[in-house]
Amino acid sequence: MSDEQDGLDLDESGPGRVTVSAAAGRRTPRGTLSRQVLLDSAREIVDIGGVTALSMRALGARLGVDPTAIYRHFQNKNELLDALADLMIRGEGGLPATGDPVADLRESLRQLRRQLLRYPTLAPSVLRQPPGTGSWWDRMEQAVGALRAGGRSEAEAAAVWQTLLFFVVGHALVEARHLAENLATDRVGAPMPTVNPPRSRYPELAAAAPFLHADLDDQFETGLDSILGSR
Amino acid sequence: MSDEQDGLDLDESGPGRVTVSAAAGRRTPRGTLSRQVLLDSAREIVDIGGVTALSMRALGARLGVDPTAIYRHFQNKNELLDALADLMIRGEGGLPATGDPVADLRESLRQLRRQLLRYPTLAPSVLRQPPGTGSWWDRMEQAVGALRAGGRSEAEAAAVWQTLLFFVVGHALVEARHLAENLATDRVGAPMPTVNPPRSRYPELAAAAPFLHADLDDQFETGLDSILGSR
């Protein structure tokens, strides 16, 4: 177990830094570099070492290409990160469409959560794409439709959608931290460490503490219930 | 107006980088460095240039001290950022206590929101302090108490608290972006740019779009309503 503080990105930092380079030997021949190839490699790097392992230099090294060649395809690193966030927001395999709008909405949010848990260190980039961005349109159209069908006004539907979004991303961030800590301490699947405030000063909190870190799948569904009002 | 992409931290980056140093001339005499002094200066730097302007070197320069002297008081930069986040979470001037638990809870969340809007680039650090951390205890005790008083079970109270937390932080992040964009384009106080999806493919979204960027104060209250169920 290391004594270093993880960043929001859950990456190793400092001396024990995770480095991902792999194919430093082979050279990618001319003309093969493209947004697609770069995004694939970038996602691999993030998959292995988290977003802090993704540097222009590391990405270049992985593809056997000079780091500065990347700037032919992305204006800067931020644009690359936004493109990765876009992939997560759009998802793979399309949105659920069973015919039940509310069920589809819930499943869409579960899908988003799964994506976020697979690439937890990209969550900040995802949260940076404002809710009105094109990447969100498909998911949002579905959500607003479901909420309107449930009898909500357009104004209410818009507000509830934003609330749902923040909840899903925030929840995934906390769960990702939990997973990372248990991986680090070899206690995968262990329950979350219980909050332990002094009962004398924090009676209410102490009583609620055991429930704070209940099963996170259940908690996610409960959260959806409380926002969607189907409690 | 610049064409560069802002980070989550809303800072300038790249060539037009914001730098904050000021007192590069005077030297702080020996023995005057402390966590308190460092935190105050760090907050000033973040206030002026955002969190990306805060480097160990910049902080040292501002205090007329070698950057590495900081490591006497904070193990590393992460610990310094956590301490700054702590200040935001705890707030200044104490929690509201009018006697009405639900009103106090709402006011406490508004207080947190105001803090986040004053130092928006610290929001990621705030979100990184897990909900069970000591910094949250006072606010959480109050929240859980109010929710229990409102008739909720301990499990429900814990879940609703987390939902509220994610909502407040996420909402502040979006609003901070909005403020930063309007500052950059000299349109302070202007309404948010309307989402404009093609109406043919996104009929529901197009109809709800005008409400998506309604007054953010109202939207915040509406969001609280929808989570707290007093709709």
Place this chain on the structure above:
DNA sequence: ACCTGAACACCGTTCAAGT
């Protein structure tokens, strides 16, 4: 005890030069 200064191993990005 507390701070300095050089050093190490990194960054993102620009720009002239090569093929």
Place this chain on the structure above:
DNA sequence: ACCTGAACACCGTTCAAGT
């Protein structure tokens, strides 16, 4: 047209040395 390589202006952090 596309990629390279040197260069610039930065990082966080360590460690031996100074006061």
